[in-house]
Amino acid sequence: EAEVAQSPRYKITEKSQAVAFWCDPISGHATLYWYRQILGQGPELLVQFQDESVVDDSQLPKDRFSAERLKGVDSTLKIQPAELGDSAMYLCASSLVGGAPTDTQYFGPGTRLTVL
Amino acid sequence: AQSVTQLGSHVSVSEGALVLLRCNYSSSVPPYLFWYVQYPNQGLQLLLKYTSAATLVKGINGFEAEFKKSETSFHLTKPSAHMSDAAEYFCAVSGGNNDMRFGAGTRLTVKP
Numbered sequence: 001e002a003e004v005a006q007s008p009r010y011k012i013t014e015k016s017q018a019v020a021f022w023c024d025p026i027s028g029h030a031t032l033y034w035y036r037q038i039l040g041q042g043p044e045l046l047v048q049f050q051d052e053s054v055v056d057d058s059q060l061p062k063d064r065f066s067a068e069r070l071k072g073v074d075s076t077l078k079i080q081p082a083e084l085g086d087s088a089m090y091l092c093a094s095s096l097v098g099g100a101p102t103d104t105q106y107f108g109p110g111t112r113l114t115v116l
Numbered sequence: 117a118q119s120v121t122q123l124g125s126h127v128s129v130s131e132g133a134l135v136l137l138r139c140n141y142s143s144s145v146p147p148y149l150f151w152y153v154q155y156p157n158q159g160l161q162l163l164l165k166y167t168s169a170a171t172l173v174k175g176i177n178g179f180e181a182e183f184k185k186s187e188t189s190f191h192l193t194k195p196s197a198h199m200s201d202a203a204e205y206f207c208a209v210s211g212g213n214n215d216m217r218f219g220a221g222t223r224l225t226v227k228p
Contacts, residue, residue: 006159
């Protein structure tokens with residue numbers, strides 16, 4: 001069964017350092033999402049890609065966060081510099097088409113970030 | 117804009133008992149509704165989704181949910197809880213543009 005892959009699974013860093021997370025969506029999925037899930041809360045969308053283009057990044061803190069999906073396949077989310085409040089689970093999801101209500105989002109296992 | 121409210125951050129049931137997790141939604145357009153389950157340190161797995169077809173939706177692992185427009189609800193039920201059902205459950209709503217909004221989650225505990 002195809003799955004969304006993410007790495008690393010866990011990351012501990014000190015504040016002001018740079019961190020990067022990687023996501024490989026299910027093969028053939030055009031839409032890729034990055035979510036942030038703070039402990040005890042539901043996921044919140046950070047950025048959505050359709051192929052290599054950003055569709056929605058309205059909730060991405062652009063002063064410190066960046067995301068790219070250069071070839072429309074895998075994606076990298078970067079934080080520089082990391083702050084204590086960035087400690088969370090970062091989830092990647094993908095869907096076949098995007099924009100259709102019947103299109104299911106498949107989630108990866110996530111990267112748990114701890115900023116000290 | 118869409119939003120969901122999950123009533124009860126923690127629900128505890130005995131093994132074999134009925135599971136009822138409550139979700140109310142708010143949407144300015146016909147909603148599409150989802151229930152996801154999350155096990156510790158894992159991603160979210162889709163249990164079921166409502167996309168304006170049948171109001172009673174059956175999902176995986178014996179779960180089902182009923183869309184009630186008059187009550188703006190989409191509660192999740194399972195007739196008989198199993199120990200393996202212990203997890204975090206998230207209700208989510210979309211307006212149809214993949215603009216999914218998640219609730220805060222309900223942690224289900226199953227007692228032996």
